[in-house]
Amino acid sequence: MGQLVAAPALNSTKGAISVQVLPPLLPKCSANADCVSLLGQHSACRDYWCECVDGAKYESGFSKRCLRVVSAIGDSCKEAGDCRRIANTYCKAGRCHCNKDFVFSDSGAACLKVATAENPSCSEDRQCVRLLNSATGPDGPAVCVDGKCMCRYDHVFENGTCVHKQARGKSCAADAECADLDGGACVQGVCGCKTNFVPAVAANKCLPVQRSLAAACEEDIQCSEGLGDLGRCSAGKCACPDGAVLGADNKCACADDEELNKAANRCEKAAPGKQLQQQQPAKEGQLRDNKGGAGSLQSSATVVIALLACAAYSLA
Numbered sequence: 001m002g003q004l005v006a007a008p009a010l011n012s013t014k015g016a017i018s019v020q021v022l023p024p025l026l027p028k029c030s031a032n033a034d035c036v037s038l039l040g041q042h043s044a045c046r047d048y049w050c051e052c053v054d055g056a057k058y059e060s061g062f063s064k065r066c067l068r069v070v071s072a073i074g075d076s077c078k079e080a081g082d083c084r085r086i087a088n089t090y091c092k093a094g095r096c097h098c099n100k101d102f103v104f105s106d107s108g109a110a111c112l113k114v115a116t117a118e119n120p121s122c123s124e125d126r127q128c129v130r131l132l133n134s135a136t137g138p139d140g141p142a143v144c145v146d147g148k149c150m151c152r153y154d155h156v157f158e159n160g161t162c163v164h165k166q167a168r169g170k171s172c173a174a175d176a177e178c179a180d181l182d183g184g185a186c187v188q189g190v191c192g193c194k195t196n197f198v199p200a201v202a203a204n205k206c207l208p209v210q211r212s213l214a215a216a217c218e219e220d221i222q223c224s225e226g227l228g229d230l231g232r233c234s235a236g237k238c239a240c241p242d243g244a245v246l247g248a249d250n251k252c253a254c255a256d257d258e259e260l261n262k263a264a265n266r267c268e269k270a271a272p273g274k275q276l277q278q279q280q281p282a283k284e285g286q287l288r289d290n291k292g293g294a295g296s297l298q299s300s301a302t303v304v305i306a307l308l309a310c311a312a313y314s315l316a
Contacts (some may be wrong), residue, residue: 026050026058041078042066054078068148070096071109086111103127134162156178166191168204181205198225210238213246227252230260243267 022309027050029035035043041259042056043066049120052058052066059081060065068075068082073089083089083096090097095211098111099102103126115131116121122128125136128149134142141155141162142145151162158176159287167181170191177193183206185194193199193206198221200207210217211226215238223238225232228251230244239262240252244267245251254260254267261268 010168026052028311040065040067040081042068042082056082072096073098073104074108074109103129115144115149121147122149123147131163132157133160168192168199168206183207198222211250213238226250230254232265242268 014232026302027034028048029036029045029050030048032043032045033275035045037134037177039050039052039058040056042054042168043050044053045051056068056070059065061310062100064073065079065081067078067079067084070083071085073086073096075083076094077083077091077096078094080091081306083091086096086109088102090099099151102111103114106124106126109250111288112122112124112127113119114129115127117131120128120131122144125140125142125144128144129136130141131149132151134140134155136142141152143150143152143161143163151157154165154177156176157163157213158174163174163177166177168184168191170188171189172178172191173189173277175185178186178261181191181193183193183197184190184191187194188242194221196209197206198204201219201221207218207222209225210222215223216236217233217238217310218236220231220233223233225231227238227240227246230241230252232239232252234243237244240246241254242265244252244254244260257270258267259270260266
C-alpha cells in the first residue's frame with residue numbers, strides 16, 4: 001500500500017487498435033480508509049484500486065488529491081480544495097463560503113471584496129451593504145452606481161445609514177430626511193420649511209422670505225410674507241402694486257382713499273358709492289355730536305335760571 005501503479009491501459013480489437021487513456025496513477029487499497037488517507041474525502045476503494053468519487057477528479061499538480069470542481073458559492077464540498085476554482089473561498093459545514101471581507105456575487109460564481117470607506121469601489125450592490133449599513137435588492141437603498149457605493153436616489157446617507165427622503169408634510173426624524181425639499185428641515189417631526197422660508201406653490205421646495213423691494217423672487221408668497229399682503233413678485237423682483245407705497249412698518253399699503261384692484265394689481269380710488277358709505281358714518285357721528293352739544297347748552301341755561309330765581313327769593 002502506498003506505491004502508485006498504473007491500471008490496465010490498452011484495449012485492442014481485430015483490425016484496429018483503440019487506445020484507452022491512462023488513468024492517473026492511484027494507489028492500491030484494501031479499504032476505503034486507505035484511499036481517504038491519501039486522496040481525501042472524495043475517494044474510495046474499488047476492486048483494490050483507489051478511485052475518485054462524487055464527481056471529483058484527481059489533481060496531480062495541485063494537491064494530489066481527489067477534488068470536486070465547484071462552480072458556485074454554496075455548492076457542497078468536503079475538502080478545502082473543492083472550492084479552489086473560486087478565489088477567496090473556504091469549505092465549511094459541507095458548503096463553499098467566501099472568505100472574511102468578501103461577499104458572493106449575484107451569479108454566485110465569484111467572491112467580491114466588501115467596499116470600505118477607504119475603498120468604496122464596487123461592481124455589484126451587495127458589496128455596499130456593510131459600508132452603508134443598508135440592505136440591497138428591490139427595497140434596499142444600498143446601490144453600486146458607476147463603480148461607487150451610494151444610497152439610492154430617494155435616500156440620503158445620515159448617521160451611518162441610508163434614510164428615506166421625505167416630501168413636504170411627511171413625517172421625519174432628522175433634517176437630512178427632508179433633503180429633497182430645498183431649504184427644508186424637519187420641523188416638529190414633519191418635513192417643512194425652516195425659519196425665514198416659505199413653501200413654494202409651484203414646486204416641492206422652500207423659498208426665502210424677502211423683506212425689501214427689488215429683492216429677487218420666484219413667487220408672490222415670498223414678497224407677501226415679508227412686505228405684507230399687497231407684496232407681489234413682479235418680473236422676478238419684489239414690489240408693491242402700482243399706487244401703493246411702503247409704509248413705516250415695511251408693509252405695502254394703498255392710500256386711505258384708495259383700494260387694491262386685484263385684477264389689475266394696482267391701487268385705485270374707491271368707487272363713489274363706497275366713498276359715500278365711508279363718509280356717511282362720519283356725518284352721522286358728527287350730527288350726534290352736534291345734538292349732544294346743543295342739549296348740553298340747554299341744560300346749562302336751565303341751571304343758571306334756577307340759580308337766579310333762588311337768589312331773588314332770598315333777597316325778598
